[in-house]
Amino acid sequence: MEQKKKSFNKGGRKPKLDPRTHRYSLNLDDVENAKFLAFYDQSGYRVKAHFIKNCIFGKSFKVLRIDKSKVDYYIQLSQLFSQFRSIGILYNQTVKELHSNFAEKKALALLYKLEQYTVELVKTNQQIIALTKQFEASYKEEGIISVEE
Incomplete structure (x- = not known):
């Protein structure tokens, strides 16, 4: 008798093709943090990580000022x-x-x-x-x- 291998569904989320596994940390003093938060607020990004990534890799961001x-x-x-x-x-x-x-x-x-x-x-x-x-x-x-x- 031949036994056929059945593929079972493991369930859960499918693994990402390009997982982000590298993490970096930096420390800012109060003045630098205030400048960072001011730039972040002006940029309009909702996620700080996206804002930092775009600043590091040279992508420009728009400053929105609403009167x-x-x-x-x-x-x-x-x-x-x-x-x-x-x-x-x-x-x-x-x-x-x-x-x-x-x-x-x-x-x-x-x-x-x-x-x-x-x-x-x-x-x-x-x-x-x-x-x-x-x-x-x-x-x-x-x-x-x-x-x-």
Whole structure:
């Protein structure tokens, strides 16, 4: 009788093809540690080992600086944009309802009022555009590239 060798599944994790077995340790004083942590925080890495490896082997890293006021401005600008879109949709619905439910004279009077509010909205929109251009100019002065570039 022939006995066949059966391969059994050992279970567990498959071994890595290139395991990292070499470890290094270094000691820093307080000043060096403060500099290291400052660079690490600015780099945006989540793992210190990856940051150290990239510094040693010459890979560059990006420094991210987030200005809360600029982020808030961007969020508010996005909210204003969504409000403008909803106003445009409501504007179309209002005009349709005016023409279908009111007499012509009454509809024209209400449309005139709606036009006046639209003119005010356009003026506000122009002010927002001017402020945004001023904001982008200040961004470019600080060396941060705008979305258009």
